[in-house]
Amino acid sequence: MTRAEEHAAPYRELTEDVVVPSFEIIxxxxxxxxxxxxxxxxxxxxxxxxxxxxxAAENGMFALLDLQPGRTHFLEQAKLYEELLLEPHVGLALDPEWRLKPDQVHLKQIGSVEAAEINEVSAWLAELTRSNDLPQKILVLHQFRHSMIRNRQDLDTSFDELAIILHADGQGDQGSKTATWEALKQDLPEGIHLAWKNFYDEDIPMLDAEQTFQVEPTPVMVSYQ
Known part of the structure; x- marks a missing residue:
């Protein structure tokens, strides 16, 4: 809890928005x-x-449950955590890098997912939120290559119950990270927000809070890994 708060604190000086420390739990x-x-x-x-x-709840923080499903459908795994997703401070994150086709294995291929599969998750999560009178939920989509989310233009962003965030997961030197960011935000479906990830070891150098908030557009979420 202390570590999450230490990361969040510098951002409070940079924005009038409420800054909420959070966990993203794999x-x-x-x-x-x-x-x-x-x-x-x-x-x-x-x-x-x-x-x-x-x-997280006891300390006024948010929690995201991240799915690395292998050969399992994202929706099948999401439903395993319905009990936790019924909590008002818990959201969901989908990581297509780890969504395998039947003949693929991790680290030999980079996974991918069709927009249609994400839409199934979105519809289910929106209905769960609506039918239980929960506050709007965050749905995070991780991406660092266009191929990871296929037919991205078909993503359904019409659910008022969801705040959908595309998390740009590029790493390395800042020139490469900026190039990934610029590429991923092109032709982004309307209604999707952008998030930035700072890597402790892989980024050269890792941006501080002020530098991170100079990214355009300003990320609505910043994570550290």
């Missing part, structure tokens, strides 16, 4: 082995994740 973790179910994804239990979710 709930299902890409695996190098198929596992008993053959899906190349290790699934965390709700009991394992609950302490993090509860601690």
């Amino acid at each position: 709930a299902t973790i890409a695996s190098s082995s198929a596992g008993r179910d053959g899906q190349y994804s290790n699934v965390s239990t709700i009991d394992h994740l609950r302490p993090y979710v509860d601690a």
Whole structure:
């Protein structure tokens, strides 16, 4: 909790918006082995994740459950965490890098997902939010190559119950990161916000808060990995 607050604090001096420290918790973790179910994804239990979710609530923070589904459909994994997503401070993140086709394995191919599959998740999450009178939920989509989200122009952004955020995951020297950012924001469907990721070890150099907020447009979310 202390670490999240330390990262958030410098941004409060740069914006009049409310800055909310948050966790992004990898709930299902890409695996190098198929596992008993053959899906190349290790699934965390709700009991394992609950302490993090509860601690976030107790400290006025937000929590995002990140899915690295392997060969599993994103919606199938999202539904595993319905109990946690019913909490008003819990959102969802989808990581297409780790969404495999039936003949793919992690680290040999970069995964991808069709916009139609994301739309199924969006519709389900929006209905869950609406039917339980929950506040608007964040849905994060990770991306660093155009090929990771196929037919991105077909993403459904019409759900008032969701704030959809495209998370630009580029890393390396700042020239490369800027090029990734500029490429990903081109032809971005209307209604999708942008997020920036700072990598502790991979970025050369890693931006500080003031430099991060000089990115155009200003990110609505900044994460550290």
